[in-house]
Amino acid sequence: PNNNQNEQFFYFTSLVSWLLGLTGKNFTPPAQFDDPNAACTNILTVLKDMGFAAPSFPPAKLKQGYGEPVCGVLDNLLDLVLERTGWKFQKAVYQPDGYVEDADVDDGTDMGVGTDNNEDLLGMGPQEPDEEEAYMETNAETKNEKAEDSKILESKVDASEWRLELERVGPQLRVTVLPDGKDWRAHLEETHAHQETIMKSLPDTTAQLNKVESEVVTALEKVGTREKFINNQLEHLTRDYRTLREQLASVQERYQKTTENVAELTNELGHISEELENVKQTVADRGENINDASPLVKIKDAITKLKTELKAMEVRIGVAEHALLQTHLKNKNSIRVERSGKDYDSEEGF
Secondary structure, eight states: OOSOHHHHHHHHHHHHHHHHHHTTOOOOOOOTTSOHHHHHHHHHHHHHHTTOOOOSSOGGGGGGSOSHHHHHHHHHHHHHHHHHHTOOOOOOOOOOOSSOOOOOOOTTSOOSTTOHHHHHHHTOOOOOHHHHHHHHHHHHHHHHHHHHHHSOOOOOSOHHHHHHHHHHHGGGGOOOOOOOTTOHHHHHHHHHHHHHHHHHHHHHHHHHHHHHHHHHHHHHHHHHHHHHHHHHHTHHHHHHHHHHHHHHHHHHHHHHHHHHHHHHHHHHHHHHHHHHHHHHHHHHHHHHHHHOOHHHHHHHHHHHHHHHHHHHHHHHHHHHHHHHHHHHHHHHHHHHHHHHHHHHHHHHHO
16 A cells, blocks of 8 residues: 555546446546545446446445455456457467577587588577687586586584574574464464374373263262162152142142132122112212202292293283273274264165
8 A cells, every 4th residue: 555545546546447448438537626435436336337246345445545445346347348358368478598508519529610500500600709719618607607506515614603603593583473364274284283182182081081981870870779769768658749749730720710710700790899889879869869959949939930920921911802802892883883874875865
């Protein structure tokens, strides 16, 4: 990772924009003052639209510009670009070397000056004398270096001084290698170490387990024998206990039934008590109504008032009948006078 995180993120977004352009997708890289979180979200949205699976990491992981999520995005985009462009990796072609190895020749043999075969082998024409001498000198130096390298090295340092120096510098040369939990070699070595430990402690452990097994078997046999003895001695008590348990079960069953009956009767008693309270309340209300004499007083007052009103009505009726009778009589007298007048007029006409 780079010390400048903004620069790292800019490089990442530029690579993503370039790769998306190769796939035919237009993506504008974010500007300097754009929100990095929004840019990361846009990148993941574009990848999802192109058919990539939803990532298992949040978009903020891409803001760093480095790490496993960033490498995963770039790797998938590169695979897609190679697939879209039809790129295929071909087998590597190794170019032949431009020179030939030195051939073993005799000391008295010429090194190829004026020889056609050597000219064809080296792929060159006749050499000049200076070039030939330079080549011979180089070949001789190479052979001398090989001879010096092949010699047995002999130390000129005293063995005691070497041991003292080793004791002094040895502790400083120790390198502590931190074990890697994912290294299969570490797991294998650890497994072998555990196996050796197990194989060392296996005989003693097996002997101890066999001893414990024999002790447990002996204890179980003793317990079984003692149990049989106790069962034989307490057989009649066991029989009485079983009988009492059966009686207790029957009594508990009867008690359960009786409890259920009591519960039902209690519920029924509650309903009856409630109905009795309602009846008592109704009787009390009716008793209060019977003992109250105010309705009778009201009835008597109403009867007296009705009688007074009837008398007044009778007087009014009598007055009205008298007035009608007077009117009727007056009408009769007027009719008679009219009739008598008509009869008199008729007689005078004759």
